Amino acid sequence: MALIRCPECGREVSTQAAACPACGHPLQPQCGQPAWRSSHVWGRLAIVLGAWLVTPWLARLIVALAVCVVAYFLFTKG
Numbered sequence: 001m002a003l004i005r006c007p008e009c010g011r012e013v014s015t016q017a018a019a020c021p022a023c024g025h026p027l028q029p030q031c032g033q034p035a036w037r038s039s040h041v042w043g044r045l046a047i048v049l050g051a052w053l054v055t056p057w058l059a060r061l062i063v064a065l066a067v068c069v070v071a072y073f074l075f076t077k078g
C-alpha cells in the first residue's frame with residue numbers, strides 16, 4: 001500500500017484510509033458510486049418509459065399496425 005499526501009493538511013496518509021486521520025478530509029469520494037450507478041439505470045428506464053408515454057397515440061398505432069402486418073406475413077408465408 002502507498003502513502004499519499006492529504007490535500008487538506010499535507011500529512012502522509014495511507015491510500016487504504018477512507019479519510020485523513022489527522023483532519024478527517026475524505027480521501028475516497030468515489031465510495032458513493034454504486035448507488036449513483038443503480039440510480040442511473042433507473043433513470044434510463046424512466047427515460048425509455050417516458051418516451052413511450054410521450055409518443056403520440058398515432059405513432060403507437062402505426063407501430064402496432066406494423067407488428068400486425070409482420071405477424072400476418074409470417075403466418076401466411078407457409
Ligand SMILES: [Zn+2]
Binds near residue numbers: 008009010011021025
Ligand atoms: Zn488531512
